[in-house]
Amino acid sequence: MTETLETLTTRLLDAAKRAGADTADALAIDQSATGIDIRAGALEQAERAEAIEVGLRVLIGGRQACVSVSDLSQSSFAMAAERAVAMAREAPEDPYAGLADPSQLARGWDLAALQIAEDAEEPTAAALEEDARRAEAAALAHRGIVQVEASASYSRRAVHLAATNGFSGGYARTSRSVSAVAFTGEGLGMERDWAAESRIFQSDLPGAGDVGALAGERALARVGARRPRTGAFPVIYDERVASSLIGHLLQAVNGAAVARGSGWLRDRLGEAVLPAGLSVIEDQARPRATSSRPFDAEGLPSSRRAIVEDGILTGWTLDLATARKLGMTSTASASRGPMTPPGPATSNIDLTPGTRSRDALIAEMGTGLLVTSLIGSSINGTTGDYSRGASGFWVENGEILYPVNELTIAGNLRDMLMRIIPANDARAHLSTRVPSLLVEGLTLAGS
Structure with missing residues (x-):
């Protein structure tokens, strides 16, 4: 992406003003996620998703409407803004809808202090597959476990919010996780249980083997x-x-x-x-x-x-x-x-x-x-x-x-x-x- 999320929200707000909105806010989201699923010792699914989506809310008097946009071109933004304004004019009046007063807005926050996103290299699909396989192997190491469904994933999500009241701000989140569902028995006597862990910082994530072992122990405790x-x-x-x-x-x-x-x-x-x-x-x-x-x-x-x-x-x-x-x-x-x-x-x-x-x-x-x-x-x-x-x-x-x-x-x-x-x-x-x-x-x- 050559444009920042902030730039996208600014462009969409400009389009809303040109279309006739009294006030508006825009939300831009850039998210990516990789997920690996292992079942019966085989790779069942490997999925990678990336998307940028922008949403616009316009207000005309006490009427409001929302639209979302995935095409980031200027013409697409203009069409979305015009559609939102037309929808708002037909919407029922809500006397309580409206943007915040500028005196209420957040200013001067410290993102580093929140520690909600890790500035580190994204794990490879191979590394996530290894997590899932370790979880599966640890669960299957328990005698009596007949099947395991194990998964590992990583995601990053960045958001930016801007409004015609002067607010503009954004932040990002990261998450790495591993999980396992273990099965024991068969037919009507089959039981299952699970274990899962997720952390913002990858170094904080417990070992995948520990997660799988716990899922196996929990499933075996369900027998009978x-x-x-x-x-x-x-x-x-x-x-x-x-x-x-x-x-x-x-x-x-x-x-x-x-x-x-x-x-x-x-x-x-x-x-x-x-x-x-x-x-x-x-x-x-x-x-x-x-x-x-x-x-x-x-x-x-x-x-x-x-x-x-x-x-x-x-x-x-x-x-x-x-x-x-x-x-x-x-x-x-x-x-x-x-x-x-x-x-x-x-x-x-x-x-x-x-x-x-x-x-x-x-x-x-x-x-x-x-x-x-x-x-x-x-x-x-x-x-x-x-x-x-x-x-x-x-x-x-x-x-x-x-x-x-x-x-x-x-x-x-x-x-x-x-x-x-x-x-x-x-x-x-x-x-x-x-x-x-x-x-x-x-x-x-x-x-």
Whole structure:
């Protein structure tokens, strides 16, 4: 590419102004990714993708429209801008749509401090294939593993946002990953499990063999799974799946849901939604985290805030439009793609950790369920009623006895979240850091 992303956004904004837009913003994305998949000892797929895409949002009064462009020629930009303006003139009026005031915009950020992109040579396809093969071999080294699907990948994504309010800025991300899914048994007795690791900096990535070995160990632990008995029991959500519970809370406090009056926490602002002592913190600029960014999709500076503090719900997740609709201030949470307008979304999340290990919580639980996998879901967005398929391990007298599957967990999220007890095993490198969680009194439907 001979043009920078900044130049592309400038050209598109100029085209929008000539087409008659009152205000506009443009987002340019340059992304590349290489992925290698190994199955049954053979190279199943090698894929390389590269793309540059530019998106334009135009506003005319309170009406807006978005278009995306992959042809970067001047004539293509002119046509896209004219189309966007024509669409905006026919769009329904939204009194809350609009760009940020210049006084709100991010200025003077330090990309180096964020550490979200590695300035290093991209790994070759051969190097990624070697990662995948090492993961496969380590899983197959366990007696009883009959098949492995292993993958390795690398990606780099650069973005630049510019708007007619004077904002212009960009950043890049990198990621290298390795994963493995291991299978054991056959027919109706087949079981599987997985392991995966991903890091911004390639030197931080654990060994591919360690990833494959863990996938094999986890799959073998699933042998002989049966359905548990039905009843009300305590449940421990393993760290691998515990973030889903906090994810349901984050969805319920999303400003878009609250503005529609549909979130099951819509009437709980300023009230307890977690046990005392627990907080949910969003830090959009946490160093070395995969979701960090210097500014949001509307150019507002990233910040740190408490969504829940000492158990009390303190605020919603807001972009400019939802903030205006609710009479509040944006939390710099706007996210968007080339074809869509901004909408609120969280980035790096931390739940206050506990002081005990997962094993200590298992011992404390006595008899109940350790969940390691969740499938499907039925979540009522208005009431918080919760039902999910699950598998894991049955625990009695504080000890894991045998694997279980084909069961359903049911409860209500309002009650569940007020009873969580966190362990101390959250992984430090993850964007969402939630430890294993013990929840009392859930309904299990098994045999």
